[in-house]
Amino acid sequence: MTATCAATDCSPWMRCPGCQGPVFGEHHRRNLRVCPGCGHHDRLGARERLEQLFDPGSPSTLAAAPTLVDPLEFTDTRPYLARLEQTRRGTGLEEAVVCASASVDGHPVVAAVMDFAFMGGSLGCAVGERITAAAEHALENRIPLLIVAASGGARMQEGALALMQMAKTAQALADLDDAGLLTVSLVTDPTYGGVAASYATLADVIVAEAGAHMGFAGPRVIAGTLGQTLPEGFQTAETLLAGGLVDGVRRRAELRPALAHLLSAAAWARDGRTVPAAWGEAAPHLVRDPRELPEQDAWQTVALARDPGRPTTLDYACYLLEDFQELHGDRMSGDCPAIVGGIGRLGGVPVMLVGHQKGHDTRELVARGFGMGSPAGFRKAARLMRLAAKLGLPIVTLVDTPGACAGVEAEVGGQAHAIAENLRLMARLPVPVVAVVTGEGGSGGALALAVADRVLALGNAVYSVISPEGCAAILWRDAAAAPRAAAALRIGARDLLGQGVLDAVVPEPDGGAHRDPALTARLVGQALTATLHELSRQAPAELVSARRRRFRRFGISA
Incomplete structure (x- = not known):
C-alpha cells in the first residue's frame, strides 16, 4: 500500500504502512519514500524510479512497437479492454513497463522499469515486446541493460500469448550474453510468476531492494492451494540472499552508487582500456x-x-x-x-x-x-x-x-x-x-x-x-x-x-x-x-x- 496524506485534511503528516508511525510527508519524499523509523520501503512507480536511479535529464523513452491489445477478447467481471483503459487513465502510463535510454554517473544504460500499479506489473504482449526491444536496443548500441522488476506474474487476460513472452524475453537476454554485455536486475517488491521465472532472474547481477519479495508462486497461492505453513522470512530479500539467489540486498539510497560501480566496470573493457604502462615499470x-x-x-x-x-x-x-x-x-x-x-x-x-x-x-x-x-x-x-x-x-x-x-x-x-x-x-x-x-x-x-x-x-x-x-x-x-x-x-x-x-x-x-x-x-x-x-x-x-x-x-x- 502506498502511503498518502489523509484525503479529508491533506495533513502534511502521513502514516508509515510498515510501522504505522507518523512520518512528515516532505521528509518521507526526500528520503526516497523510506521510513526513517522502521526502514520500510514504500513502492515507487516507474517515473519515480527513473528520477531516483538515473542522471537528471538523461532518460529518453524508447519507442514501442504496436502489439496485440486484446487477443482473446477476454471478459471476467468486466471486459479486459475496459480494465486496460481504466488503468491507463489512473496511472498515466501506456503499459506496465517504461523503457528508456539513460545514464548513471555518465555511464550509458538501457533501462526497462516496471510499475506494479499498472495491473500488478503483469507480463503481457506489450510488456514482453518492450522488454525485448529494450534488449535489442542495448545490443545494437553495445551498452548494458538494467531491468527494474515489479510484477505479480504473467497477464492472464492474454492467455498463452502472455506465457510466450517469458521465452521471448529470455532469448533477448541470451543475445546480450553472447555479445558480452552486462545485464543487471533490480528486484523490487513484489516480483513473482512469469517475470521472476524469466528476465528478472537471468541477469548477470541480481540486486534486491530492501523489503522486496520474489518467487515463482506467491504466498497466497502456496498457502491456498497446498495448505502449507510458510516459514519466517519466506521469499524476502534477505532469505533470497542466504539462499544464494541474489547478489546483494541494498537500501534504496545505495542502489544508484551500486549501479554506477557495476556500469563503470563493464565500460572498462568495452571502451578498449588496458592496464597502465606504469604497472610494467x-x-x-x-x-x-x-x-x-x-x-x-x-x-x-x-x-x-x-x-x-x-x-x-x-x-x-x-x-x-x-x-x-x-x-x-x-x-x-x-x-x-x-x-x-x-x-x-x-x-x-x-x-x-x-x-x-x-x-x-x-x-x-x-x-x-x-x-x-x-x-x-x-x-x-x-x-x-x-x-x-x-x-x-x-x-x-x-x-x-x-x-x-x-x-x-x-x-x-x-x-x-x-x-x-x-x-x-x-x-x-x-x-x-x-x-x-x-x-x-x-x-x-x-x-x-x-x-x-x-x-x-x-x-x-x-x-x-x-x-x-x-x-x-x-x-x-x-x-x-x-x-x-x-x-x-x-x-x-x-x-x-x-x-x-x-x-x-x-x-x-x-x-x-x-x-x-x-x-x-x-x-x-x-x-x-x-x-x-x-x-x-x-x-x-x-x-x-x-x-x-x-x-x-x-x-x-x-
Missing part, C-alpha cells in the same frame, strides 16, 4: 629462482601459513581495491561463506577478485567454515569468473584453505562435480588469471581456484595434495607423524618453485605476513600489477593456449 621483488629462498623447517612453515593473523581475502580487498562490491550466491542452493568474491578496482583497473575466506578468531573461523569451500562456494566462484570473462575483466584468486569441505551435505551437493567444473572452466577462461597462495593451499579445494596463467605464493605459504595430518594418518597411521609428512611432501615455497608448480614467490615481512598485514598486502598488490601487465599484452587465444601448456607439462620428465 614497477619491479617488485619476485623470487623466481628457488636457490634464493632459504631452507625452512616444513612444519614451522605450516604453522606460519595457518597463523590466524594472516590477511584474508576480504582484508586484501580492503587494502588493495577501490569500490569493492561483493557479489553473492551460486543462484542454486546457497551463499557459501568460505569463498567470497566481487568486483573492485586495482589501481583504477576493474578486476574480479575471488578467494577463500578464513577468519582471525574462533567465531569467524567457524562462521566461515575455516575457509573450506562447499559446492555452492565453488559454483559461486565459477559464476563470478564467467562474468569476468564475459565483461573482459582480469581475474585474481587468493588461495587459503585446508581443503574443500568434506561433510555429508557437501557430498550430497556434488562437491566433486563442482570442483571438476571449476578446473575445466578455468582452463578456458579468455582473460588473464593470476592466483596467489596466501596461506594454505590444500588439495582440490585450492586447485579449484588456482588453474591460472601465473601462480604466485607468499614466502611462508604451503601447497599440497593433502594436509600433513591427513597424509600422516593414512600412510604412517599416526597423526603425530604430521611433521614428518610435511617434510616428505615438500609443500614449502622453495620446493614448489623448484617443481614449477609456482611461477614466483612474494617474500613476506620479517616474522611472517601476520606481523605486518598492510605491508604484505602492498607486496601482493605490486606482484599482481606487474604480473597482470605482462599478461595483458597477450590475446585471449594466446592466454588459453599458454595456460594449457603450463598444466600439460606437469609430471613429464625433462
